[in-house]
Amino acid sequence: MSQQVPPVSAVRVMGAETEFGISEPGRPGANPMRDSARVVDAYAAPRGLRSAQSFWDFSAETPLADARGFLMHESDAHVSQLTHLPDAMPDAQYLANVVLANGARLYVDHAHPEYSSPEVRTPRDVLVWDRAGDRVAEECVRSLASTAEPVNLYKNNTDSKGSSYGAHENYLVRRDVDFDLLAAALIPFFTTRQILCGAGRVGIGRSGEVPGYQISSRADFFEEQIGLETTLRRPIVNTRDEPHADGTQWRRLHVIIGDATLAEPATLVRFGSTALVLGLIEAGLAPHLELADPVTALQTVSHDLTLTAALPLADGSALTAIDVQRLYWDAAQRAAGPDPDPATAEVLAEWDRFLTALAREPRELAADIDWVAKLVLLEGYRTRGDLAWDDPTLALIDVQYSDVRREKGLFHRLESAGRIRRLTTDAQVEAAVDTAPHDTRAFLRGGVIERFAPAVAAASWDAVVLERADGTHVRIGMRSPLGHTREAVGAALHAAGSADDLIERLRADHAGPASLD
Amino acid sequence: MTSSSEQANRDRNERPEPPEDDAPVVQAQTQIDTTAVDSILDDIDSVLESNAEEFVRNFVQKGGQ
Secondary structure, X not given: OOOOOOOOOOOOOEEEEEEOEEEOOOOOOOOHHHHHHHHHHHHHHHHOOOOOXXXXXXXXXXXXXXXXXXXXXXXXXXXXXXXXXXXXXXXXXXXXXXXXXXXXXXXXXOOEEEEEOOOEOOHHHHHHHXXXXXXXXXXXXXXXHOOOOOOEEEOOOEOOOOOEOOEEEEEEEEOOOOHHHHHHHHHHHHHHHHHHHOOOEEEEOOOXXXXXXXXXXXXXXXXXXXXXXOOXXXXXXXXXXXXXXXXXXXXXXXXXXXXXXXXXXXHHHHHHHHHHHHHHHHOOOOOOOOEOOHHHHHHHHHHOOOOOOOEEEOOOOEEOHHHHHHHHHHHHHHHOOOOOOHHHHHHHHHHHXXXXXXXXXXXXXXXXXXXXXXXXXXXXXXXXXXXXOOOHHHHHHHHHOOEOOOOOXXXXXXXXXXXXXXXXXXXXXXXXHHOOOOOOOHHHHHHHHHHHHHHEEEEEOOEEEEEOOOOOEEEEEOOOOOOOOHHHHHHHHHHOOOXXXXXXXXXXXXXXXXXXX | OOOHHXXXXXXXXXXXXXXXXXXXXXXXXXXXXXXXXXXXXXXXXXXXXXXXXXXXXXXXXXXXX
C-alpha cells in the first residue's frame, strides 16, 4: 500500500506572517496605527516603494478576512514621499502597504506593522525569509531612531495586559481534503505543538495576573476549537478561506495558534512538523485521536513545565502532550518512507530529537526552543537575585527577549554568544531581504518590484498589474503559487529592459491570452 | 561560535568524571559551575533596559490577530 501513496514530505508552499509589537519610548499617548504606518514608510520611502491603497490589489480580498490599512493625511510630513494618495477621506487615517523586492508584503495590520513573507517551499526557506522580515523590522527601527519619535519593535505576541497579536502561518493544502477531517486531525496536533516551539511567557492568564511562567504566549487567548475570527474568540483552527490561488484545487490553511519564534531549530520544527502533518492528512494517514476538551488542554499544556500533564481524550483515556506529538511523529516518519528528501529528513530528525529530549529534561533544549532558552535565562536571574515570578525584571526580560535590534534583543545576545543554535547564515538572510525565492510566484512579484517598481500599478498574492508607457494596464494573473518561478519567467525578467518589454516577452512565452492569466 | 555543550565541557573541571551514559552534555546545564551562567547574565545585564517596572508598565499594545 505504501508504494501506491507518494511519500509524505515537508516540502509545501508556505509562508510566515509576523505582527510586531510596537512601542514608542517616552510617548505613552502615541497612536500605534500612525507609528506602524511610519515604520512601513520608513522602509518604503528610501527604496522608492510606493505605499498607497491603490497599490495592493484588494480585488481578490474579502473584507472579513483581511485587515485594511488606513490613509495617511497629506499634511503629515512623514508621508511626503507617498506618491499614490487616493482621494481625501472624511477621517484622517493611516495607510501603509508595500510589496518588497523579495516578494514579501509589509503593511499595517490592526495597529501593528506586519511582515508577510513571500511564498516558499521548504522549512529552511521559511527560516531565511522569515528572518529577513526581522531584518526589515530592525532596519525600520534604525531609520526612525534619529527622528523626534523613535519606535521599537518586538517579535512577540502579547503585552501581558490583555492584548495578543499573531505570528501566523500559511500552508497550501489540497482542496479535496474535507475541512472537518482536516480540523479534527489538526486540533490535537496544534494543541500540543507548543512544547516544540512555544515562545514562553512570564505570567499566567491573559493579563499575566498569576505569577509564574508558561510555555506558550498565545494559549491563554484561545477560546474555540474552530472559527473564522482572529481577534476575539480565537480558534485553534482558523477557517479563513482565501486561497489566493485556484480555489477549486487549493486551500490556504491560515494558522493563528503559534507563537512568534526566534530560535531557528524551533522555527524549523514548527513549520516542518505542520507541513508533514498536512501531508499525512492529505494522504489519509493522520493519527486518529480526539481530545475531550482541546481548549482546556491547550492551557493545561502551556501551564505545565514538566510536560507530564495527562490530557483527557474523548474515549476516556489520557495522553501527555509528548505522547500526542509522538503519535504524529511516528505516522510522519512511517509515511515519509525509506528515502525522504533532505528537507523532510531534517525535520523528522529534529522533531524526534526534541521529543526525546523533552521527555528526559526539557532544559536540554535551551539551545533550540525559545520557551526553554528564556526559562533557563529567567531561572538564572531568579537564582542570582532571589526574584519572585512577579518581579518586573523578569517581565522585562520576557519582553526584551524579542527586541528586534541585534544589540538589544536578548534572543540575539544568546544566539551570538552561542547559547542558541543557528541554522542560517547572515549572508543568506541578507540576500533574502532583497531577493525573492526562486521557486514560487514570489519570484515574479519580487522581481517586478526590484526591476520596474514605478511601473507596478498594483500587486497582490495572485496578480501584478503593470502600467505600460502609454498608461494602459496589463494584469498578470499568478493563480498558481508554483507558477511564475525563475524557471518559468526568469529569462524574460532578466532580459526585459522595461515593463512593456517584460509584458511582451511573457505574452510571447505564453503565446495566447491578452491578460496573461 | 561556542555551543552550549562546549561551554559546559569547559566548565566541568570541578566535576570528577564525565557522564557515563551518552546523554547530551548540555543536560548538565542545570548543574554546571555558576560562572558560565553568570557570564551570560552579565552580558544580558549590560543591555537590559534600565527601569524594569516603568518599561513593563509602558509596554502596552493594541490587540492584533
